[in-house]
Every structure is written in C-alpha cells, then in structure tokens.
Amino acid sequence: MYVIVVYDVNVDRVNKVRIFLKQYLNWVQNSVFEGELTKVELKIVEDRVKDLIDVAEDSVRIYILRGDKFLRTIELGTSKVEISEII
C-alpha cells in the first residue's frame, strides 16, 4: 500500500520521529514522508510513532492508499528537505 505521513510534532521530539520514519519512507517535505509499505511495516510505523510522540501535544496523520496509481501529486515550489537537520 502507498502511505503518506504528515506530522506536527514538538521540536523536542521531532528528530526522533524523522530518524525513525526515514528507515521506512521517503522524506518529501519538511513534515511529510511517503512511500510503499507492507501491512506489517505500516503496523510497525503506527505503533512506533505512537510511542515517540506525546499524544496530548503532537499530531500525526497517516494516509493509506491501496497503491500510488490512485494518486496524482502536484508539487509547487521547492521540495528541498534539510537532510543535515536530522543527522
């Protein structure tokens, strides 16, 4: 399945979320990852992100599509992500 993860996570925790998500998905915008996941991987992502965030303060939305053929993407502006931020 094709998955888009968008997050609004406090600066104290956001790096941990990014480092984790980078193992499974592609970083496409400052607060957006996307890519193909299996069902098992999706479960791992969901559970681990839940552990990493503060559910009272942070927000993460995971959009799940059967595949990327159902999806069209328009990019406006630059898609630069600052890799150095999470190293």
Next chain:
Amino acid sequence: MYVIVVYDVNVDRVNKVRIFLKQYLNWVQNSVFEGELTKVELKIVEDRVKDLIDVAEDSVRIYILRGDKFLRTIELGTSKVEISEII
C-alpha cells in the same frame, strides 16, 4: 475529487496561504488541509497558491485522489489546529 494539501511555507507568507485554503478545504493539521474539490476549484487552488508562495523557498504538495473511498486515514495524537493563528 479528494484533495490533501501539505505545505512548508515561510512564516511571512503562511497566513495568506491558510486564509486562502480555508475557503476551499478543511484545516486538519497545522500544515495540512483536505477536502472535496471540483476540477475547477482545484485549478483555482493550484494557481492561487502558486501566486502566494515563493517557489524558491516554499514547498506545497497537492495530493489528488478520485475520491475519499480510496483513502484510509489514521490519526495519532491530537488534531487541534490553532484557529486563532489565522484570524
């Protein structure tokens, strides 16, 4: 069609983008709007957002689906958006 807009826009311009998008879509996370749009509305959104941002600095991704029946959404944490921010 069902549309998800995620943006990373400089603080100098972000309020204008939000105020505009609120006319067409629902604000679901700090930097995410979503909702149903017609083809004509999507064109308006795309053109206007392009005008409002600095394409050299900002990034906006528009995900377009045929409908929300192709989409499953998992929400982790709180989905609070600070309405006061854009008034």
